[in-house]
Amino acid sequence: MDLIAIIPVQALHGLVYGMILFLLASGLTLIFGMMNVLNFAHGALYMLGAYFSFSVLLWTGQFWLSLIIAPLLVGLVGVFIERVFLRKVHAYGHVPELLLTFGIAYILEEMVKILWGTEPLRVQIPAILSGSLSLFGGSYPVYRLFIILVSLLVFAFLFLILFRTRVGIIVRAAVANKQMVDALGFNVPLIFLLLFGVGAWLAGVAGVIGGPYLITNPGMAAEILIDLFVVVVVGGLGSIEGALLASVLIGELQSFGILFLPQLALFFEFLLLAVVLIFKPEGLLGESE
């Protein structure tokens, strides 16, 4: 095996997974930054995206339609969770909030098993995306490049909203200092609601495009949640830039780790999480004291 030739391809694999992670981590870290809640149900929302997409595909046969509809449905689920459950528990403190999102994740996973069964599902991707491109001297699946493309589009869209619109400024301000934003007369509960909904929507997008790649199955929530927590802790809870860096880092770690040390890849990741939590709970880019 030619080692040098492998590297760009593996790096690309890592980037693909990193992009999916970032779609999830960006929402998760913003939700934490603003609401101080680590949403254990985020992996389950990602899973819902994949499963909703499967069903839309089943009914309509249109992948592009599912790409629009499924994330919106997940966004609605997110809004529902925040409004009906989270809002009430907010007042009780952090431990009950954690327990609540944990319980919701648990229930969502069981519901998926009931509605769609426990076997992995085959999601049919459209013909255009099924082929391979010749890249780096070999052939590379188009679908994975598609994942990167969609992710970049979503990020560009989010960046525009967050940094170029009034709504975006308000959201960023609320993440930085919600009391002030509240004092200025903005409807902070509504902002929370929207943020949670958008976070859920992002998770839905990740699920739709990730499902065919990472296999749609009831265990996918737990699988990705572990990587997700590592990303969000390492990158710093509340930091988008940190989430981006950490997502790519973990993506590459997985990609190369599985290649060279398949037995220990997971082990090193948990070790990284433990090390970061022990020595720098604020993450690599977070603020200290």
Place this chain on the structure above:
Amino acid sequence: MKGYRIWNWVLVVSFSAFVAFLPKFISEFSLNLAVMMLIYSLFAVAYNMLLGQAGLLSFGHAAHFGIGAYTAILVYKHFGLSLLPGILAGGGCSILLGVIIGIFMVRLRGLSFALLSMAFNMLIYATAEKWRSLTNGEDGIAMQRPDLSIPGFGSIDMFSTVNFYYFALIVVVLCIAYCWFFTKTPLGRLIVCTRENTERTSFVGYNIYATKLFVYLICAFFCGVAGALASSFQEFVSTSMINLDKSADILFMTFVGGRGIFWGPIAGSCFLMYINDALSTLTEHWAIIQGAIFIALVMYAQDGISGLLLGMKDLLLNRFRKETG
């Protein structure tokens, strides 16, 4: 108030009689369930030292339960020891693990503590899964129950469930009795102080890290004992006893039972295990009901079942008092 005292004694005596004569009037299968209820009651009471008394949420305590479980089986298998040493070894190894991960864990609180507990649980699970030569990975190790040898007395065969039931009953009652006593000791009161006001506790002269570590280790011992009892009873250990699902189970049981009241976790484990058993024959989606109960309690009854029961008791007694003037 004397009436209360008599009632309490009546309850204690009849409950003790019930528990002591249980094997006489239930089936073998139900006795199996009873033994598991005992074991998980101990696990939950110990776990509540952290969750309820110390205010520390761990998402990874199956690590201690599982270490106890593996240690017992391995000690029987490789050293040919009998039942009691196996149980004690399980508790001991759990303490060792507690020392290794505890010194890092007790520096953290809240979310960080919870996440680190998960990370360590995952590390230990991955180790158990990969180290096939020791643990046989996911397939697990089967081992017949050893005898209970009492030095100077002889040994008692543990093949029958009834015998093991009485053994587990004695061990669990002794352990839970100690855990109750612990809440009345200086350290037991102190850990509540660290929960109530960590800052002030340190400002009145206590080293809170050392305090938390001590309590973490005591909790670890009993969780290890529970795990050792479980694997000894089931004559089997596998990675399912050390994984995150098991950690979630004990969190559910303890929280649903009620973390603010000493016997809450006991009620929670018995309750959940009972309806798990009862409902799993009716529906395979028992887990959803468990999840729904959990969420409902998080939202409306932070004190769990025990809180609800005590609340009802107060309500009824008040009614009773009003009516009798």
Place this chain on the structure above:
Amino acid sequence: MENEAILELIDLHKKFGELMAINGLLLSIAKGERHAIIGPNGAGKTTLFNLLSGLYKVTSGRIVFKGRDITGLPPHRINRLGIARSFQIINVFPQLSVFENVRTVLMSKHNIRFNFLRNINKWGNIAQETLAILEQIGLLDKKEYMAGFLSYGEQRSLEVGLTIASDPEVILLDEPTAGMSMDETRQAIKLIDTVTRGKTLVIIEHDMEVVFKLADMITVIHYGKVVATGSPEEIQEDPKVKEAYLGGQ
């Protein structure tokens, strides 16, 4: 009367990011002295207490207690050496009884920390001491009440009680009369006077009545530095003090 210094702050600096909150602070407190620290809001008074009690780490400088350098020691060690502090915002154990609140401090004083084998009620002598302290702070009849249910004034008394229960040599009180009515303040002054007799007291206050009733010496702090130190009369006359409080008006 020449008393040796029990507490010396030598060229203290404390930086928060870019902000230098304590900027070269020098102070010497004599044994048995009652020393008030006053100054405008944000001058660094509570930060100073936080440094003294070990909550914050010093950026540079030294803290010397009875001739021993205690800079950088953690809070529990500083307490054990004999410096105890109260908090501006009431910092008791809300869900414990008043009795248990104080007993916790006394257990620490008697070095009983990790005992997990004996019922806490077996220490009868400590229970007696607890009752004595409760009587001193006027909360003996409320000993079974949950601390969180006391009135504000009572909680403030408990706050002081927790601070003095360990029989410290140096007592740091951070705005002990904050939020009190005139009557409550007068009672608080009497309490503080009684329980700190024979000890060294350092008290942060805004209420000048309290300061003048209690203090032997006053230090004025502004922008993290000492502006003036002296007897109450000297401070009242000092023009620098007036400037610190009135600014550029």
